[in-house]
Amino acid sequence: MKRRSLLAALALGPLVLGPLVLGLAPRRAWAIGGLLPELEQPAPDFELEGVAPGGKLLKAKAGSEALPIQIALNQLAGRWLVLYFYPKDFTSGCTLEARGFQQDLAAFEAESASVIGVSADDLEAHASFCGSEGLVFPLLSDPGGVVSRRYGSWIAPYSQRHTFLIDPQGILRQRWTAVRPSGHSREVLAELQRQKASII
Numbered sequence: 001m002k003r004r005s006l007l008a009a010l011a012l013g014p015l016v017l018g019p020l021v022l023g024l025a026p027r028r029a030w031a032i033g034g035l036l037p038e039l040e041q042p043a044p045d046f047e048l049e050g051v052a053p054g055g056k057l058l059k060a061k062a063g064s065e066a067l068p069i070q071i072a073l074n075q076l077a078g079r080w081l082v083l084y085f086y087p088k089d090f091t092s093g094c095t096l097e098a099r100g101f102q103q104d105l106a107a108f109e110a111e112s113a114s115v116i117g118v119s120a121d122d123l124e125a126h127a128s129f130c131g132s133e134g135l136v137f138p139l140l141s142d143p144g145g146v147v148s149r150r151y152g153s154w155i156a157p158y159s160q161r162h163t164f165l166i167d168p169q170g171i172l173r174q175r176w177t178a179v180r181p182s183g184h185s186r187e188v189l190a191e192l193q194r195q196k197a198s199i200i
Helices: 002-022 092-103 105-110 123-133 146-150 184-199
Strands: 047-051 069-072 080-085 113-119 139-141 162-166 172-176
Touching (some): 047 123, 080 092, 092 105, 092 113, 092 123, 092 184, 105 113, 105 184
Parallel strands (some): 080 113
Antiparallel strands (some): 080 162
8 A cells, every 4th residue: 555655656746746856947838830939038139121111112222222121129129029920921811910910000009019020921022911901010021930930930931820029128028829810919919018017
C-alpha cells in the first residue's frame, strides 16, 4: 500500500508542480507560426517598407520613382501599437479583418493607438489593397518573413493571422493567435481600453 502511494505521488508530482519539479523556468509559448514573443517584455524590433495611409507611395522629389515608406518600432514610441499579421491581400478573411480595423480606426486614434498591418505581399499589392478597401493605416511588406518569424507568425510563404498589442514604451502587453477576422478589431480595442484603465 505504501509503495503504491509513493508511486502515485511520484507520477502526479510533475503534473502538479510542472517545471518547478526540475527547477526549470516555464516554457515559452508556441503558436502556429513559431515561438511567440513573451508578454511584459520588449516587443521584437522591426523596420519594414510599406505603404503610407491611403495606399500612397511617397515620392522623394518631383519626377522621381515612387518610394515606399519605412516604419520602425522605435519611431512609434509614445503611442500604443496594434501590430497585426495576416496572410494575403484581397483574400476574404484578410479583407474582413482589414475592414474591421478601418471601421474602428477613429476609436483607436482616440486611444492614442496606431494600427499597422504586416504581410508578405509586395508594395504594389498593398497599395492596390488599400485603394480598393479605402484603408488609411499603413501596411508593411515582409516578403521573407523576417519580422513575422520574430513574432512567431510565419509559415512560408505567408504570415499567420496573429495580433500584438504594444504599449508606448515598446512592451508587449497582449497577443492573439489564430485570429478570427470577424469582430477582431473590437476585441483588440476592448483590450486596449482595459490595459489603459489598469494603468491609471
